[in-house]
Amino acid sequence: MLTQLERSILAKEARLGVVGLGYVGLPVACSFAASGYDVVGIELRPERVAQINAGICPIQGHEPGLAELLAEVVAAGRLRASTDASDLGDRDVILVNVETPVDEEHVPQYHALRGALASVGRAMRRGALVIVESTIAPGTMRDVALPLLQQASGLTVNEGFFLGHCPERVMPGRLLQNLRSVSRTVGGMTPETARAMVALYRQIVAADLDPTDCLTAELVKTVENAYRDVNIAFANEVALICEAIGGDVWKVRDLVNKSPGRNMLLPGAGVGGHCIPKDPWLLVHAARGKDVPVRLVPAARAVNDGMPHHVTDMVVDALAEAGLAVAGARIAVLGYAYLENSDDTRNTPSEPLVQRLRALGAEVVVHDPHVAEYAGPLDDALRGADAVVLMVRHDAYQGLTLAPESGAGSRPVIVDARNVGLGAGAPIQRTIGRGAGVTPAAGDGA
Ligand SMILES: NC(=O)c1ccc[n+]([C@@H]2O[C@H](COP(=O)([O-])OP(=O)(O)OC[C@H]3O[C@@H](n4cnc5c(N)ncnc54)[C@H](O)[C@@H]3O)[C@@H](O)[C@H]2O)c1
Structure with a gap:
């Protein structure tokens, strides 16, 4: 047959x-x-x-x-x-x-x-x-x-x-x-x-098409995505350390990757999509009830799930430096898809960020050119913003400047959670993984 x-x-x-x-x-x-x-x-x-x-x-x-x-x-x-x-x-x-x-x-x-x-x-x-x-x-x-x-x-x-x-x-x-x-x-x-x-x-x-048995195929897929999640978590943890001690993860990463066999991934605002946040749990599930300690994969999930909350803290701190409370502040969140240039919002890190900011009393306006619900004019989202948070590296946001004519508030606080270079030169600007006040070296950044 x-x-x-x-x-x-x-x-x-x-x-x-x-x-x-x-x-x-x-x-x-x-x-x-x-x-x-x-x-x-x-x-x-x-x-x-x-x-x-x-x-x-x-x-x-x-x-x-x-x-x-x-x-x-x-x-x-x-x-x-x-x-x-x-x-x-x-x-x-x-x-x-x-x-x-x-x-x-x-x-x-x-x-x-x-x-x-x-x-x-x-x-x-x-x-x-x-x-x-x-x-x-x-x-x-x-x-x-x-x-x-x-x-x-x-x-x-x-x-x-x-x-x-x-x-x-x-x-x-x-x-x-x-x-x-x-x-x-x-x-x-x-x-x-x-x-x-x-x-x-x-x-x-x-x-290549590699023939094998079903269990191996199941393991390969869940392992490759758990591998990615763990490696992103590593980059994110290093980013948090750099921020806390005045380092610059972007510079550090470039130099680390000059060491043979190192391939440190990019840190960011969190991990989303249908796959990477859940496939590691599918792997962990297979070990349930077995006599094997599973520690690393859940720890990596916790690190990555914590990143949107960390971005929230960055926004609150930056607003405080500007003398503004988060309650009542108008905050523009740029990017709601989980991935650049995609309309896929499943498990997007922007969701917990927006929820948390709203819970803190902020007036949050979301913009995303690829997500129908948020695809209105960018200027409308920026108008009068006290803070602008860049969550997704959409092409539409590359090279974006927040000059007064953009509609943003006169001195908006900028939080760049993807290091696209947003807000360079702004009075109060934070980039994920970069200690406050650390300026990127020439050629670094976006
Ligand atoms: N999205 C990705 O990038 C990606 C990449 C690799 C693997 N995967 C895996 O592929 C699978 C599918 O992911 P997806 O992103 O395409 O999901 P999806 O939600 O976009 O698509 C699944 C579709 O199946 C339909 N469906 C559900 N039950 C059905 C049924 N009984 N009969 C007919 N249709 C039914 C749903 O309505 C939905 O349209 C998942 O296991 C995912 O982990 C996804």
């Missing part, structure tokens, strides 16, 4: 289904459709389904090529979206791309994953290959996906259907580019399944 499936994959005759048409599923569906496959996308949100079927891209922000590709594959009849999972009944390969968040206690919330797998199991035909692309805690394929699919379908894995896990490595702003150019870990329940999966991904990925 698998050899036949592989043949139909290579001949582009295999019919594909993608469940979940969000930041990941939509570009995946478009990429396979563009490479010649017939693709059906299943999505719970009816308005998104309608938009896609009308050839309109529901993802905003700067996403090179996606809107054009979507319009092209929909017009060519190679991609259609539906809310009805029974449309998966004739699909040879089904890719699952639903969200996998964690709750307040950092426990994975698999209602979307379970719901998607149950509907896939009920609809799929004998011989189908199901690939979970969502990021999941190590062990989830074995303990959740496999039993659920077997139960819902009445089929046995490796006989009646095939199962694998191929986690995504895309990133908003580079969805299509990463899909094509970043290598993938291709985990199959058997080596034969992994081989068929490699044949499939070869059609859209021009980088």
